[in-house]
Amino acid sequence: MLNLPPDGDVASVPVAGSAPATLAGASPAPGAPSVFTFPNRIVFGAGAAATLPAELARLGVQRPLFVTDAGLIAAGLVDPLVGPFDSRASVFSDVHANPTEDDVLSGLAVYREAGCDGIVGLGGGSPIDCAKAIRLLVTHPGRLVDYDFTRVGIEPIRPDMPPMVAIPTTAGTGSEAGRGTLIQLPQTGRKTIALSPHLLPSAAICDPELTLGLSPALSAATGMDALTHCVESFLSTTFNPICDGIAVEGLRHLFKGLETVVHDGSSLEARTSMMMGALLGGISFHKGLGVVHSLSHALGSEGRVHHGTLNAILLPHALRFNRATASPRVAELARRLGLGRSGDAEGHLVTLMELVLIRLPLPRRLGDLEGLSRDRIPHYAALAMQDHCHRTNPRPCTQADMEGLLERAW
Numbered sequence: 130m131l132n133l134p135p136d137g138d139v140a141s142v143p144v145a146g147s148a149p150a151t152l153a154g155a156s157p158a159p160g161a162p163s164v165f166t167f168p169n170r171i172v173f174g175a176g177a178a179a180t181l182p183a184e185l186a187r188l189g190v191q192r193p194l195f196v197t198d199a200g201l202i203a204a205g206l207v208d209p210l211v212g213p214f215d216s217r218a219s220v221f222s223d224v225h226a227n228p229t230e231d232d233v234l235s236g237l238a239v240y241r242e243a244g245c246d247g248i249v250g251l252g253g254g255s256p257i258d259c260a261k262a263i264r265l266l267v268t269h270p271g272r273l274v275d276y277d278f279t280r281v282g283i284e285p286i287r288p289d290m291p292p293m294v295a296i297p298t299t300a301g302t303g304s305e306a307g308r309g310t311l312i313q314l315p316q317t318g319r320k321t322i323a324l325s326p327h328l329l330p331s332a333a334i335c336d337p338e339l340t341l342g343l344s345p346a347l348s349a350a351t352g353m354d355a356l357t358h359c360v361e362s363f364l365s366t367t368f369n370p371i372c373d374g375i376a377v378e379g380l381r382h383l384f385k386g387l388e389t390v391v392h393d394g395s396s397l398e399a400r401t402s403m404m405m406g407a408l409l410g411g412i413s414f415h416k417g418l419g420v421v422h423s424l425s426h427a428l429g430s431e432g433r434v435h436h437g438t439l440n441a442i443l444l445p446h447a448l449r450f451n452r453a454t455a456s457p458r459v460a461e462l463a464r465r466l467g468l469g470r471s472g473d474a475e476g477h478l479v480t481l482m483e484l485v486l487i488r489l490p491l492p493r494r495l496g497d498l499e500g501l502s503r504d505r506i507p508h509y510a511a512l513a514m515q516d517h518c519h520r521t522n523p524r525p526c527t528q529a530d531m532e533g534l535l536e537r538a539w
């Protein structure tokens with residue numbers, strides 16, 4: 130466990146030797162009211178999965194479509210949840226690690242053929258995002274590209290969609306509490322987001338017992354995704370102090386559980402910390418993310434590289450990059466985590482992230498990953514520039530900045 134000071138200790142920790150901690154970047158723009166939306170109904174805790182029949186009944190769902198993947202079926206996680214519904218339930222499990230439009234259309238066909246009236250997204254971010262996209266197309270015309278947030282914003286997505294319950298089986302993505310769905314689209318050649326408060330699942334069931342069987346590598350990679358959500362959302366330029374506090378609390382839970390779940394996956398206490406940290410990360414990124422996610426979305430568009438692993442490699446480099454213009458804000462995060470006892474608080478935060486990566490069973494450089502080519506850095510950088518996440522990065526990014534970050538992480 131990574132030791133952070135107790136809550137009461139943090140507020141009084143001085144930030145000696147660095148710029149005074151301020152709320153730089155966390156003020157509303159004059160004349161531009163901020164909008165805060167809060168998440169969905171959340172059922173949290175060991176054994177919570179048993180509430181699924183009651184949750185679906187509350188939502189009026191009689192014939193659910195379960196969207197999941199083959200690995201979870203093989204792991205035995207799907208049958209116990211589908212069982213109570215007998216023949217009323219359908220299962221769609223052909224979801225890729227980075228879900229594609231074809232995955233969504235195939236799932237939509239199953240939904241319609243079986244006469245379903247609600248959706249259960251069961252799995253990591255991929256099945257849950259695929260379930261959200263199926264849910265969208267049940268009632269919305271056209272193709273997914275018509276709802277590309279970077280082109281059309283949130284307006285085209287209406288609330289009239291079938292009910293959906295999200296059940297995460299990893300502690301990372303936060304999609305169970307998020308408003309977006311990321312799908313690889315042929316028209317854009319990249320992972321493309323549809324975003325709307327209406328895409329929040331009707332309910333999320335977060336049961337840490339479902340994560341007890343995760344491998345050390347997947348526990349580390351998904352955990353680093355959650356950790357990156359909390360860091361990037363805290364640093365994002367959007368004014369939302371509610372989410373700032375949630376991000377800090379998410380980091381406390383993640384630091385508490387991360388190393389333990391890697392080395393002792395059977396610890397329900399640590400799994401519970403991670404699931405709460407991931408949930409809080411998913412809520413915190415309602416205020417936006419940053420350059421790490423734009424780069425990892427771009428690199429993830431190329432193949433099967435795990436999103437969380439990419440984030441883990443890129444995060445220390447992005448923190449260094451952001452210090453040029455967001456130093457007070459990085460220092461503020463470091464101080465709120467209790468890292469400002471001596472000297473350079475923000476430097477301690479960068480070092481901490483590097484130390485976390487060293488202590489986890491993850492690759493440390495992009496060059497260690499299969500399926501990526503250094504020659505294609507300009508292409509990856511161009512895709513990253515089209516992604517929405519860097520719009521709220523505390524330091525504006527150019528294509529050259531993106532290329533430089535990828536070079537340093539290679």
Ligand SMILES: [Fe+2]
Binds near residue numbers: 302358422
């Ligand atoms: Fe992420």
